[in-house]
Amino acid sequence: MNEFDYIEKYFNPLTNEFAGNLKNDAAIYNQRSSFDLIISTDTLVEGIHFFGNEDPSIIAKKSLRVNLSDMAAMGAKPVFYNLSLSLPKEKAKLFIPKFAKGLEEDQEIFDLKLIGGDLTSSLKHISITITIFGETSNNQSIPRDGAQNGDILYVSGILGLSKIGLENYNSDSKEFCEAKMKYLLPQPRVDLGISLLNIANSMIDVSDGLVQDGMHLAKNSNLSIELNLSKVPIPKINKIDRNIILDSALYGGDDYELLFSCDPSHEAFIKKLSSKMNIKLTKIGKFREFKNEFLKFKNNSSRPKRSFLHF
Amino acid sequence: MNEFDYIEKYFNPLTNEFAGNLKNDAAIYNQRSSFDLIISTDTLVEGIHFFGNEDPSIIAKKSLRVNLSDMAAMGAKPVFYNLSLSLPKEKAKLFIPKFAKGLEEDQEIFDLKLIGGDLTSSLKHISITITIFGETSNNQSIPRDGAQNGDILYVSGILGLSKIGLENYNSDSKEFCEAKMKYLLPQPRVDLGISLLNIANSMIDVSDGLVQDGMHLAKNSNLSIELNLSKVPIPKINKIDRNIILDSALYGGDDYELLFSCDPSHEAFIKKLSSKMNIKLTKIGKFREFKNEFLKFKNNSSRPKRSFLHF
Numbered sequence: 001m002n003e004f005d006y007i008e009k010y011f012n013p014l015t016n017e018f019a020g021n022l023k024n025d026a027a028i029y030n031q032r033s034s035f036d037l038i039i040s041t042d043t044l045v046e047g048i049h050f051f052g053n054e055d056p057s058i059i060a061k062k063s064l065r066v067n068l069s070d071m072a073a074m075g076a077k078p079v080f081y082n083l084s085l086s087l088p089k090e091k092a093k094l095f096i097p098k099f100a101k102g103l104e105e106d107q108e109i110f111d112l113k114l115i116g117g118d119l120t121s122s123l124k125h126i127s128i129t130i131t132i133f134g135e136t137s138n139n140q141s142i143p144r145d146g147a148q149n150g151d152i153l154y155v156s157g158i159l160g161l162s163k164i165g166l167e168n169y170n171s172d173s174k175e176f177c178e179a180k181m182k183y184l185l186p187q188p189r190v191d192l193g194i195s196l197l198n199i200a201n202s203m204i205d206v207s208d209g210l211v212q213d214g215m216h217l218a219k220n221s222n223l224s225i226e227l228n229l230s231k232v233p234i235p236k237i238n239k240i241d242r243n244i245i246l247d248s249a250l251y252g253g254d255d256y257e258l259l260f261s262c263d264p265s266h267e268a269f270i271k272k273l274s275s276k277m278n279i280k281l282t283k284i285g286k287f288r289e290f291k292n293e294f295l296k297f298k299n300n301s302s303r304p305k306r307s308f309l310h311f
Numbered sequence: 312m313n314e315f316d317y318i319e320k321y322f323n324p325l326t327n328e329f330a331g332n333l334k335n336d337a338a339i340y341n342q343r344s345s346f347d348l349i350i351s352t353d354t355l356v357e358g359i360h361f362f363g364n365e366d367p368s369i370i371a372k373k374s375l376r377v378n379l380s381d382m383a384a385m386g387a388k389p390v391f392y393n394l395s396l397s398l399p400k401e402k403a404k405l406f407i408p409k410f411a412k413g414l415e416e417d418q419e420i421f422d423l424k425l426i427g428g429d430l431t432s433s434l435k436h437i438s439i440t441i442t443i444f445g446e447t448s449n450n451q452s453i454p455r456d457g458a459q460n461g462d463i464l465y466v467s468g469i470l471g472l473s474k475i476g477l478e479n480y481n482s483d484s485k486e487f488c489e490a491k492m493k494y495l496l497p498q499p500r501v502d503l504g505i506s507l508l509n510i511a512n513s514m515i516d517v518s519d520g521l522v523q524d525g526m527h528l529a530k531n532s533n534l535s536i537e538l539n540l541s542k543v544p545i546p547k548i549n550k551i552d553r554n555i556i557l558d559s560a561l562y563g564g565d566d567y568e569l570l571f572s573c574d575p576s577h578e579a580f581i582k583k584l585s586s587k588m589n590i591k592l593t594k595i596g597k598f599r600e601f602k603n604e605f606l607k608f609k610n611n612s613s614r615p616k617r618s619f620l621h622f
Contacts, residue, residue, distance in 0.1 A: 002620040018350075023531050024455050025384040025515060026351035026445070033344035039329075040337035041427060041442065043395040047434040073336040084354040084395075084440045092622045116352060118440070121621040123358040125433065129395045129440035131352065134337070144335050204336060220334050309313040310432040311403045 003119045006092065010100035016080060016113035027082070027115040029133075038076035038134040038141055042066045046125040048310075051169075056095045057102030058184050059128070064106050065188045066207065067132035069256040072193035073205040075142040076134030078110060083117035084129040091126070110190060136197070145220035146201035147261035153217075153225055153285035154200075154270060156189050156258045158233045159210055160245050163252025175239055186256040192279055193258060199269060200260035209251040210284075211295060211305055213259055218287070218294040221261075227285040228298045250303065261287055314430045317403065321411035327391060327424035338393070338426040349387035349445040349452055353377045357436040359621075362480075367406045368413030369495050370439070375417050376499045377518065378443035380567040383504035384516040386453040387445030389421060394428035395440040402437070421501060447508070456531035457512035458572035464528075464536055464596035465511075465581060467500050467569045469544045470521055471556050474563025486550055497567040503590055504569060510580060511571035520562040521595075522606060522616055524570055529598070529605040532572075538596040539609045561614065572598055 001009070007022055018027045031037075044063045046052040064081065071078045083103075087095055107113060115133075165183030168176040189205075196203065202221055206213045210232065218225045234245045249255075262270065267283075274281040285298070295305055312320070318333055329338045342348075355374045357363040375392065382389045394414075398406055418424060426444075476494030479487040500516075507514065513532055517524045521543065529536045545556045560566075573581065578594075585592040596609070606616055 001622060003622050004620075006622065020454070024452075025381040026349045026387070026443075026452075028385075028452055029348040029350060030449065031342035031344050031346055031348055033342050035342055037340040037342055037348070038337045039340060039393060039426060041393045041395050041429050041440075043397055043429045043431050043438075043440065045397050045431055045433045045438070048397075048432055070336040074339075076337070082350060082352045082442055084352050086354055086356050086359075086438060089622055115350060118352050118354045119621065120354050120356055121359055122356045122436065122438070124435055127354075127356070127397060127433070127438045129352075129354065129429070131393055131442040132337075138341065141335075141337075141339055143331070309315075310430065311312060311314050311317060311400055 006096050007119055010096055011114060014100065014103055014107060014114040016115060018080060018115045022116060034138060035135045036138055036141060038071060038074050038136060039131065040067060040070040041129060041131045042070065043127065043129040045127050052126060054184065056098035060099045060102030061106045061185055063128040063130050064103060065186050066256065067130045068110055068188035068190055069186065069205040069207065071132055071134040072189045072258060073203050074134065075193045075197040075203065076136050077194060078112045078132060078134045078190060080113050080115045080133050082115055082131040086120045086122040087126045088124060089121045140197055142196065142200050142203040144202050144204055144217055147217060147221035147223055147287045148201065148263065149223060149287055149289050150264065151201065151261040151287040152264055152267065152283050153287065154260050154262065154281050155206065155233065155284050156192055156279050156281055158235050158280065159206065159255050159257060160234045160249030160252055162186065162254035163248035164237065164240065164245065173239065175237055183254060186254060188256055189258045192277060195273055195277065196260060199266050200262050203258055203260035206255045206257045206259050208253050210259065211250045215294045215305065217259065217261060222290055223287045224290045224293055225285050225295045226288050226298050227295060229301055231282060231284045233280060233282045317407050318430055321407055322425060325411065325414055325418060325425040327426060329391060329426045333427060345449060346446045347449055347452060349382060349385050349447060350442065351378060351381040352440060352442045353381065354438065354440040356438050363437060365495065367409035371410045371413030372417045372496055374439040374441050375414060376497050377567065378441045379421055379499035379501055380497065380516040380518065382443055382445040383500045383569060384514050385445065386504045386508045386514065387447050388505060389423045389443060389445045389501060391424050391426045391444050393426055393442040397431045397433040398437045399435060400432045451508055453507065453511050453514040455513050455515055455528055458528060458532035458534055458598045459512065459574065460534060460598055460600050461575065462512065462572040462598040463575055463594050464598065465571050465573065465592050466517065466544065466595050467503055467590055467592055469546050469591065470517065470566050470568060471545045471560030471563055473497065473565035474559035475548065475551065475556065484550065486548055494565060497565060499567055500569045503588060506584055506588065507571060510577050511573050514569060514571035517566045517568045517570050519564050521570065522561045526605045526616065528570065528572060533601055534598045535601045535604055536596050536606045537599050537609050538606060540612060542593060542595045544591060544593045
């Protein structure tokens, strides 16, 4: 099979009407002026973002989900995506069918379709770039820079699992099962993001650890976050010291939970939302006037303020 | 410098208002319902699409230009693009500033801006994925499947240079200078594409060789192309046999000329357009009813019908 055969057999069935059966040089999207189109790109590279020996359907889902998480962070409803897949020639036959199957399953779950892309060979490593498109009503998406002095800082779910899953990827212990699953297959908070429209005034998905992503929110709003370390929601894992688990939450990546600010008047709404959606939503800090630092630990902990960096 | 510093210093200055200074998880595009948004993605991988030792500004320009060529093929006006760049950590410091400079220069020439993207490390090779966005009035873009029986097949410019440039990349002979430049820095026919709106009824950019891309047009319109080999516009290069140059045109890639069909009644218009834009536009064949083959050579040449394939 050559690339045209692969595209026809495995990717064309994943497309919607904008793709025109992938016959043209580009997709054609009929714009709707009452909506904003929300556009984001995330790349996953073998050896950096994934091992390469995972089931290709898992790699596909992770690629799509990290992008879905960016839509969640904007409060946008995902509608379609564009895919570029590069892989060594000799891997194509086994990889592509399973990869496409993974996309198909997640397209069903998250209700979105493929509109086009590129399929090329590479010399050594697999690389996947997805550009995802979502919609909100005009000017309704949630920015990173809208927090106000006195706002509450919330986070969804539990933090730190993914890093622990990565670090214990080769362990057979049942205790790491949940963590490994979270590392392999994050759960983007798409519905939660949409429910927070008009409630959260700034939001980000926690992909680089709570500290670094919290700093982004504080910096963009020119405020300081006072983070209450004792409130940070972390898992209980008997084999690992609580302090190390907390470090995973603060500096680990790949959690894809939502971190957001809102006015204290929304506290009751958030409580109800949490119970209705069955998603833990925890108050972990407050926004204060900026003085020297974008992030302070409430108990004056001297922990560092930086996470994983690519360069 | 870490990735946030690189983004702030080198990429943020390239953005427009939709990027929101790259502060959010995504770009926000205010849709305009009287226009279609035309969306395409092309990836360039080190060792496959470029050597890796070219000046990074050249790699940047080539990445953007192959995408611009897809807009040209649709008759769309390019408006913005999304960039994903992955490269080994140790290359970042030298590569990124020159790469961004190349983008800046071509943004000026082609009048478009950056709206976002992703910057990550990779283990070994550089990989660049651009998703480009163009606009046409509603339902005006030029498809690949609109050719009619009796239509003329035109091609712009000269074919085969890029392949010859690639094959003689290390030659110092002046005779290969133009070919090497065409390989390194293709000239996307953006203005020509737009001028062909309402004239060309099917169009494609020649990126995989005339034969393969011609076959796409014929197949999508369910017709057969009768290709007149003696008319195919090829360069004169004394060092290379005419037959080998013709092969480069037929099966080589990276020419990025426009191949299109139109009704014979437009012949006079095409002639005028060619002279006005100073771009060679050559009649190289006709569309006929489909019988057995999507592409025939007029003089019954037995040359093959396939070009470069990734898989």
